[in-house]
Amino acid sequence: MNNISAKLLEAKNEPLWYFNKNSLIIIGIIVLGLFLFPFTSPSKFAIHLMMMIFMHAVMAQSWNVLAGFSGQISLGHAIFFGIGAYACAYFYVKFHITPWIGILIGIGISGFVAMLIGIPILRLKGHYFAIATLLIGISFQVVFQRWPEVGSSSGLWIPINRESPWSSMQFHKSKVAYYYISLLFFIVTFFLVWLLNRSKLGYRLRAIRDQSDAASSLGIHVSKYKIIAFIISAMIMAPIGSIYAQYVLIVDPNNAFNVDISILVLLIAVMGGVGNIWGPIIGAAILIPISEFSRIYFGGTGHSIDLVVYGVLIIIICIFKPSGIVSLIPRSFREREKAK
Amino acid sequence: MSILLKVENLSRSFGGIHANSDISFDVKKGEILGVIGPNGAGKSTLFDLITGFTKSDRGQVMFKDKDITNVRPDLICRMGVGRTFQKLKPFADQTLLENVIVGALVKEKSLKVARDKALEIIDFVDLIEKRHHYAKELSTGQRKRLELARALATDPKLLLMDEVTGGVDQRTIPGLVELVLKLKKNGITVVTIEHNMKIIMDISDRILALNQGKRIAFDTPKKISENSQVIDAYLGKVDAT
Numbered sequence A: 001m002n003n004i005s006a007k008l009l010e011a012k013n014e015p016l017w018y019f020n021k022n023s024l025i026i027i028g029i030i031v032l033g034l035f036l037f038p039f040t041s042p043s044k045f046a047i048h049l050m051m052m053i054f055m056h057a058v059m060a061q062s063w064n065v066l067a068g069f070s071g072q073i074s075l076g077h078a079i080f081f082g083i084g085a086y087a088c089a090y091f092y093v094k095f096h097i098t099p100w101i102g103i104l105i106g107i108g109i110s111g112f113v114a115m116l117i118g119i120p121i122l123r124l125k126g127h128y129f130a131i132a133t134l135l136i137g138i139s140f141q142v143v144f145q146r147w148p149e150v151g152s153s154s155g156l157w158i159p160i161n162r163e164s165p166w167s168s169m170q171f172h173k174s175k176v177a178y179y180y181i182s183l184l185f186f187i188v189t190f191f192l193v194w195l196l197n198r199s200k201l202g203y204r205l206r207a208i209r210d211q212s213d214a215a216s217s218l219g220i221h222v223s224k225y226k227i228i229a230f231i232i233s234a235m236i237m238a239p240i241g242s243i244y245a246q247y248v249l250i251v252d253p254n255n256a257f258n259v260d261i262s263i264l265v266l267l268i269a270v271m272g273g274v275g276n277i278w279g280p281i282i283g284a285a286i287l288i289p290i291s292e293f294s295r296i297y298f299g300g301t302g303h304s305i306d307l308v309v310y311g312v313l314i315i316i317i318c319i320f321k322p323s324g325i326v327s328l329i330p331r332s333f334r335e336r337e338k339a340k
Numbered sequence B: 001m002s003i004l005l006k007v008e009n010l011s012r013s014f015g016g017i018h019a020n021s022d023i024s025f026d027v028k029k030g031e032i033l034g035v036i037g038p039n040g041a042g043k044s045t046l047f048d049l050i051t052g053f054t055k056s057d058r059g060q061v062m063f064k065d066k067d068i069t070n071v072r073p074d075l076i077c078r079m080g081v082g083r084t085f086q087k088l089k090p091f092a093d094q095t096l097l098e099n100v101i102v103g104a105l106v107k108e109k110s111l112k113v114a115r116d117k118a119l120e121i122i123d124f125v126d127l128i129e130k131r132h133h134y135a136k137e138l139s140t141g142q143r144k145r146l147e148l149a150r151a152l153a154t155d156p157k158l159l160l161m162d163e164v165t166g167g168v169d170q171r172t173i174p175g176l177v178e179l180v181l182k183l184k185k186n187g188i189t190v191v192t193i194e195h196n197m198k199i200i201m202d203i204s205d206r207i208l209a210l211n212q213g214k215r216i217a218f219d220t221p222k223k224i225s226e227n228s229q230v231i232d233a234y235l236g237k238v239d240a241t
Helices: A006-012 A021-040 A044-070 A078-095 A099-121 A126-145 A176-197 A200-210 A212-217 A222-248 A259-272 A279-297 A299-320 B043-050 B073-079 B096-104 B111-124 B140-152 B173-185 B197-203 B221-226 B228-235
Strands: B003-014 B017-028 B032-036 B058-063 B081-083 B158-162 B189-193 B206-211 B214-219
Touching (some): A006 B111, A021 A044, A021 A176, A044 A259, A044 A279, A078 A126, A078 A222, A078 A259, A099 A222, A126 A259, A176 A200, A200 A212, A200 A222, A212 A222, A212 B140, A259 A279, A259 A299, A279 A299, B003 B189, B017 B058, B017 B189, B017 B206, B032 B043, B032 B197, B043 B158, B043 B189, B073 B081, B081 B140, B096 B140, B140 B173, B173 B189, B173 B197, B197 B221, B221 B228
Parallel strands (some): B032 B189, B158 B189
Antiparallel strands (some): B003 B017, B003 B058, B206 B214
């Protein structure tokens, strides 16, 4: 294996990763546009809509790390949204700990809970794992409904604080601050997942997703890496719960651990494209406006109408583009240049 | 030649079926050991038992004088035992290069070093021009080479190859055989399951013959070809009466 051919030398001189200049420019313009968006005097609804897109894109990305990178389908991801929401609210209400620290506590607890849940259930494969996560998600809701320390079914009401908006993460005059907080988490999360995708861990997780036996034969401890993916996924999900709790100022078990959250993040990722870091962004950018507008136009019935729309869209995607809408984007615009 | 792998009384049953019964053999450093037997003889199960994918009921597997019986597959790989699968298991949605990098990461800490090592191995298996192709876009013969490259990237001292020429067209077979012989030249000990008798007789130093989960012969190719039990297993027993 020591004879070096010209083609091998040429291959070794190639960069480890390809960066498409055009796509980098487009991303840069979009990010700049998102930062400048509040200066265009948008309506409160437009700001709210953009925040919801950012938050759901991050949650779908969290689900994508687990399902898209390591191949485990979770139907209980609301667990970590709920933990993030409760951790932030609980420590603020009971101990007056700033939500910024509360976010970190939520991330830590979510990661720890993911490890405790993951060790037994990540031995399961396919639909057995999915069913286990669904049932554990529901059981979290039941436990919190009966836990007096966290307000039982009524949940926790976060007291309004008008004196120190930044330390209490409460901005009552404008939603713009929430917009920038969620935008920041959105950008940071996607950058971290982008790095994960290119890391040794990313290679190993994708190997497990595609062929766990083959991955095992290549020295990868499959269970350990699945647990790592689950922990990372949970830690990405938690801060969105925390931010949402500070945004609506109430956390209750029915909303925080709602199975709809778990299903919604799955639908966003599937629609956008599972296993691709752009999939959750595209999915959120399409599904969240549909959800919000259908809620406006169909009034009280909006909730079910948007689910009908989701269902129809998912069926169309599954039939015509099973790899998600992201597969419609030309390959050269995506993160890697392959198959020359 | 010193003994690299020693298998003693390895047994495994699935319900009432004895997939492997008291299989014993050894593999000498630097040799090519062929494993033959009709369908259902227990060849792939034997590989699964050695590499930890299936737990044995009894018996012992020693690799470089260490007991690796029922050790996890990833640890066995890290000890220096590589394998390929009868039913190909490429990482279909990843490029050939990415597939091989995964193997190289077993030993290499840096992604760049792992990439360069993967490229060298891809060049060794004559697929350098296909390095950016998705595994699902490759032909069966090319996927066989991919699996081999991926296993080689882990720096195995012993390589178990399950039907390297199985399912490929006749024109591809000589290239694959040549590749196996190149491995031997590079000091890698090979155990290969093969149905093509001409190939196995030509490349093997010794042959292990299995039938219905039992060892029926373990000898040089010449002696194996004259062994009545092997002939019976492949051609059926001739009734002399």
